[in-house]
Amino acid sequence: MQLQVDELSTIFAALADPTRRAMLARLAAGEATVGELAAPHDISLPAVSRHLKVLERAGLVSKGRDAQWRPCRLETKPLEEIEEWMSTYRKFFEGRLDALDTHLNVIMGRSAEKEES
Amino acid sequence: MQLQVDELSTIFAALADPTRRAMLARLAAGEATVGELAAPHDISLPAVSRHLKVLERAGLVSKGRDAQWRPCRLETKPLEEIEEWMSTYRKFFEGRLDALDTHLNVIMGRSAEKEES
DNA sequence: TTGTTAATTAACGAATGAGTTAACTAGAGC
DNA sequence: GCTCTAGTTAACTCATTCGTTAATTAACAA
Incomplete structure (x- = not known):
């Protein structure tokens, strides 16, 4: 083991x-x-x-x-996990990334309710 | 050295x-x-x-x-470099990420001309 | 069966990484 | 000066990683 x-x-x-x-x-x-x-x-x-x-x-x-x-x-699942890990830090290097964050949340299936046009 | x-x-x-x-x-x-x-x-x-x-x-x-x-x-510059590296693969794990990609391009300063409302 | 190609496993050596304890540097406070 | 605190450097393990060559497995081709 x-x-x-x-x-x-x-x-x-x-x-x-x-x-x-x-x-x-x-x-x-x-x-x-x-x-x-x-x-x-x-x-x-x-x-x-x-x-x-x-x-x-x-x-x-x-x-x-x-x-x-x-x-x-x-296979890209691990890359998605990195994206998720990065999401904690993304706000530090770009303030106007709210839209991006929303997008990623949708993508990760963590909060699918914020879908926009 | x-x-x-x-x-x-x-x-x-x-x-x-x-x-x-x-x-x-x-x-x-x-x-x-x-x-x-x-x-x-x-x-x-x-x-x-x-x-x-x-x-x-x-x-x-x-x-x-x-x-x-x-x-x-x-310091977040290295994380931005990872973001940039990831951009090659992002399309593989989410098709509707064009908007995200545009955003990231803007952020990375690689193509600032695609800014949208 | 024999040989060829594709890929993995085995066995080894050198370098790196992560931890330890002990010793050292440097600033603060008396 | 002396001592305490914060942190680094030194010296040493132990395990893992990355490379090699040689041997092995497996599938095809003749």
Whole structure:
């Protein structure tokens, strides 16, 4: 049994690596196999494989299977959690973000009653 | 000379620790000295001191001086950088965020021409 | 069956991160 | 000067992370 680290820590830690962020950026353009994700990077395939596992553990990536390939997809729920975490601080860096905050609340499903035209 | 790690990595890494995020949350309520920041946590003062250094290096906290105290303040520029990084992905988790995106662009000063009523 | 491709697992080393206690710096107050 | 308080630096663990190469699994192709 591993000591369970809270979700946000896992997510932030996963994002704290430029190679992993590059992989997410690639996946934002569409699904990609492990090999395709590895191609632009100057590291071994096992290293890429473990980067992907970190992203999976954080919930940022999911893997499918197609014969011997593992098509990877971007998953955004963790990013929404970051948005939610950020909402505490957003007022500090922009005062006129009330509209934004409302929007995010709607999006997060935390208060769906404030919908506007 | 240290090998310079990119800013976003430093910021995300700083946020990947629950103690440090708790300190930021405390600072969101106003300035606090190192001792005040340490109080709620069950770790030694040197540990807190180094957590603060990590936050400072990430630009999330700045320290002043008042006699032998070091009042710490929340700095939000790094959080804005995260917002900017997130903007690439925001469209994935919410389609109707055009208004939000516009807002953020305005806020980031990247395209101030789309301001609307 | 044999070989090839895609990806993961194993085993290891180097660097980093987070914690500790002990020692130090620096300002305040007497 | 001496002492107390606030905070940092030093020296040391221990665990994790990130990279490597070698071995393994699994699916296809001949």
